[in-house]
Amino acid sequence: MSERIREKLAILADAAKYDVSCASSGSKRKNDNKGLGNTGNGICHTYTSDGRCVSLLKILLTNFCIYDCAYCVTRKSNDIQRTAFTVKEVVDLTISFYRRNYIEGLFLSSGIFKNADYTMERLVRVAKELRLEHKFNGYIHLKTIPGASDELMKEAGLYADRLSVNIEIPTESGLKLLAPDKDRKDMIQPMNFIKQEIIQNKNEIKLFKKAPLFVPAGQSSQMIIGATKETDQDIMYTANSLYKNFNLKRVYYSGYVPVSHDSRLPSFDSAVPMLRENRLYQADWLMRFYGFHVKELLNTETPHLDLDIDPKLSWALRNPNQFPIDINKADLQMILRIPGIGVQSAQKIVSARRFQRLNWENLKKLGVALNRAKYFITCNSTEFERRNLSSMQIKQYILASSSSKYLKSNVAQLQLF
Amino acid sequence: MISSPFDPMTILIYDGTWYGLLSCIFDVYEYKLKKISVTTKELFQPDAFSKTHEVFTSPANAERVLKGLSKKLSPTGMASIYSCHLSELPEMASVIIRYARLLFSSGISEKAYGNPDVLKIAQVAKKVGRERHRMKAFIRFRLTQDDIYYATIEPDFNVLPLIVSHFKNRYADQKWLIYDTKRSYGVYYDLHTTEEIQLDFAENPEKPTDTNIFAENEEQYQTLWKNYFKHVSIDSRKNTALHLRHVPKRYWKHLTEKQV
Helix, strand or coil: CHHHHHHHHHHHHHHHCCCCCCCCECCCCCCCCCCECCCECCCCCEECCCCCEECEEEEECECCCCCCCCCCCCCCCCCCCCCECCHHHHHHHHHHHHHCCCCCEEEEECCCCCCHHHHHHHHHHHHHHHHHHCCECCEEEEECCCCCCHHHHHHHHHHCCEEECCCECCCHHHHHHHCCCCCHHHHHHHHHHHHHHHHHHHHHHHHCCCCCCCCCCCEEEEEEECCCCCCHHHHHHHHHHHHHHHCCCEEEEEECCCCCCCCCCCCCCCCCCHHHHHHHHHHHHHHHHCCCCHHHHCCCCCCCCCCCCCHHHHHHHHCHHHCCEECCCCCHHHHCCCCCCCHHHHHHHHHHCCCCCCCHHHHHHHCCCHHHHCCCEECCCCCCCCCCCCHHHHHHHHHHHCCCCCCCCCHHHHHCC | CCCCCCCCEEEEEECCCHHHHHHHHHHHHHCCCCEEEEEECCCCCCCCCCEEEECCCCHHHHHHHHHHHHHHCCHHHHHHHHHHHHCCCCCHHHHHHHHHHHHHHHCCCCCCCCCHHHHHHHHHHHHHHHHHHHHHHHCCCEEECCCEEEEEECCCCCCHHHHHHHHHHHCCCCEEEEEECCCCEEEEECCCCEEEECCCCCCCCCCCCCHHHECCCHHHHHHHHHHHHHHHCCHHHCCHHHHHHHCCHHHHHHCHHHCC
């Protein structure tokens, strides 16, 4: 029996690993029924050899699938070994791993067998059994199957901490090309439904404290990057609309890992666009935590993010009229826009300057990356950048003074599209 | 308290415990000591020029010091000095005593990082906090035949006291024992309360030669986990430097997935 489980686990973990979401935070499920587990800020229990965190048991319920999406390793036409877990097997694995402190919980997704409802019903059954029969209070992330009924979606929300629907391809035309059987509408509809239910649940909790939790860690989504010829602008505008319209907690960007010889896709030996992925995450952070509007970062003049410098620096170089900024006077919103200053340093600057005017030395101690910031600020010092440098010159100086961890290995990737 | 070059140096000798250290602070004020250094009984080496003062650990005195400190410090600040004590770094006892004197006499803020002792406390507390978090992640339980989930650890700092409540809340319905083999003590949870225990090992505790102490299917789950770990990695994204930064080699010994 053990050998069979081992084989299934290998196949179904292999198939699930391209989903990059690993968050186990954002939920506050307490262990107040003397059961097993709780959730909090999330813990990464280990890291794979590619450096990604492992916090959840991330598996597919099955890799049988009726769809034939070109970018997906479990597509119908792919000649691979197919298998499926039973509900009981998933429950047992989750509990046993959790008790040994291997994981924070379960991330369950699935290929689609028979139809959406049939698949979704089984996913919900796993979560239900964990919660009700095993008093499991750890983290559960369920993938919602596009096209599943509202009733099932609602039931899923009662047991899961997070639900996610993957938008898969950033543009509708890209989706039509690579996954002709899938419809964007089927992905948007459940997002909207979950959003409404979450809002309703929040109101209920205000009225009755004991109202049952509904998806306390919110919903997320994922896009595959570099499988079709979309621009960074397409990607980030889609992400922006997901954040705005459906209150998503996270959008994940997953660089396409070649899994097929399909002529519609990048060739089988092309590199994973890791640097591009990194820049997209930086832009995503700028939107969510730094007060940037997506249009400031990407627009018809600059449809792609620079690969050699980060998007904040690139914005600053395009807008030299905004600088230099006086560190001792500017408000937080403006300080956040200075290259080389993160959210933490910005907040420290704002609280520290109440006691003393800050100079270069102070800024360095607070953790500011002066090699970038020095071209854009003045502080309590007679020394500052007096030369009238052009944006191009500043960029050259900064590039010369730093070394990117990506550029060495991925130069070839820069010219892909 | 201002010391002058003519004040004799007093060496405080204490038992190395938290209450012992707090009793030192109490005695500094009780005996109006000015220039001091501090050491534990084990490390004490007599010298001809200093007076010695043996500190008797008094819970009552220690509690009074804690009460006094809590008026000067935020709850985080209080936690920080306890973490610094648990770091077991030899210089921290003196730093903590100097820090307490600073707080009591000058009313300095715990955020005045310009002061070297204030900065040191914050830095060491952060290091200890980091390892505390790592232990929450890296502990691996193995199920024994007595139905106890057993884990061994060897943290750089003595962080076990800082993680007990986390494990008690999370694993409320299973008996567990976390044992620090480096410091030879552990914490056992019996489904109701936790208690500190010491085990008497006939042989090396990390590798019980008698594999029969573990439950029948324990090895099977370990194999499943190792197998899972291997299969979630994406080879075309391999990044060893990043992996090592997150999982430093010194922790591998106790990580199931890192065993061959």
